[in-house]
Amino acid sequence: MISQSDHLLKKTIPFQKYMRKQQQVLRTVVRLILYLLATLLIAGMVAYFYFTEPFFVKEPDLRGNLEEASLNYFGHTRTFHTYVPEFLSGNPDLIFVLHGSMSSGLEIRRQMAYEFDRIADEGDAVIVYPDGYEKHWNDCRAAADYAANKRKIDDIVFMQKMEKQLAASMQTQFRHRFAVGLSNGGHLAYKLAMEVPEWITAVAAISANLPAPDNSDCDPKGQPAAVLIMNGTKDPINPYNGGDVSLFGLLASRGNVLPTWETADYWLRLANLDSEPVTKKLENINDRDGSEAYYSIWETPGSLPVVLYTIEGGGHTIPHPRSRLPRLLGKTNRDINGPKEIWKFFMKVAKAKKSKPKE
Helix, strand or coil, rough: CCCCHHHHHHHHHHHHHHHHHHHHHHHHHHHHHHHHHHHHHHHHHHHHHHHHHEEEEEEECCCCEEEEEEEEECCCCEEEEEEECCCCCCCCCCEEEEECCCCCCHHHHHHCCHHHHHHHHHHHHEEEEECCCCCCCCCCECCCCCCHHHCCCCHHHHHHHHHHHHHHHHHHCCCCCEEEEEEEEHHHHHHHHHEEEECCEEEEEECCEEEEEEHHHHCCCCCCCEEEEEEECCCCCCCCEEEEECCCCCCCCCCCEECHHHHHHHHHHHHCCCCCEEECCCCCCCHHCCCCCEEEEECCCCCEEEEEEECCCCCCCCCCCCCEHHHHHCCCCCCCCHHHHHHHHHEEEHHHHHCCCCC
């Protein structure tokens, strides 16, 4: 005869087996979920570093000195770094290197692979790396929502005051003034050429197009200027073909800009350069970077030249054979050395001005 306890035991044993099986299934599911999460985390970290980590060359052994300084104007304390080579003539050139949004003078120095410091050591120039107001410049884009633009910070006055302070401390007068900028810094370079063309000798803008007319709040003088443009056709921020400036639509819009060829055409019309450019494809040294560089120059005797580097397949980056910005910003062309190309342009303009007969 089966007792009540034996009857309960027979019912309990299958139930316990069932629960153990369910627990095993649950543990397996939990392990799979944890494995999947770990895989996704590792993949995410790899993707993050792959797309966001830049590759910069190490700071070289330089003969000059990097000096930090500041100045005050209109209630603001502004900072900048200056690279002064070991040997200078009595009247060196002055080059302003202007960083992009959310960056700094020291950062653009690194992004340029220290090339302008190397150039200064060989080319009789002083290099200035200014810091924007709250990491931005007040350029010509009316829609820009950062503090430098909203508070109408006068960055042109800032640059002119930097020159005066440096000239006084170094007891010199600068022969020529040049400005090169990336992105937001490139837009400030355009502003210099538009508003104070008599003060700046030549400018170079990387990854920047002029703002569309309804997005411009500058007061251009309508005078010709020597301008170099260096833009990538696959730029995810500054659209080569014109349009809204933003990063994949994730960052706040800075308004519309002109296409690259219309940006070049603006300067061509001011300089009365209506001839066809001399265009050449530059040597494709590095096939793996997925981009090609094209060089176009418009010039006639007695006129200020306009130069366009089109980086076919290039991104929001500075062309350089040994350095690159994050992959998130697009491909970095390795066929040309952007800073050296810009320096050659500056020297070409300086030589033309020197040889121009006095009126």
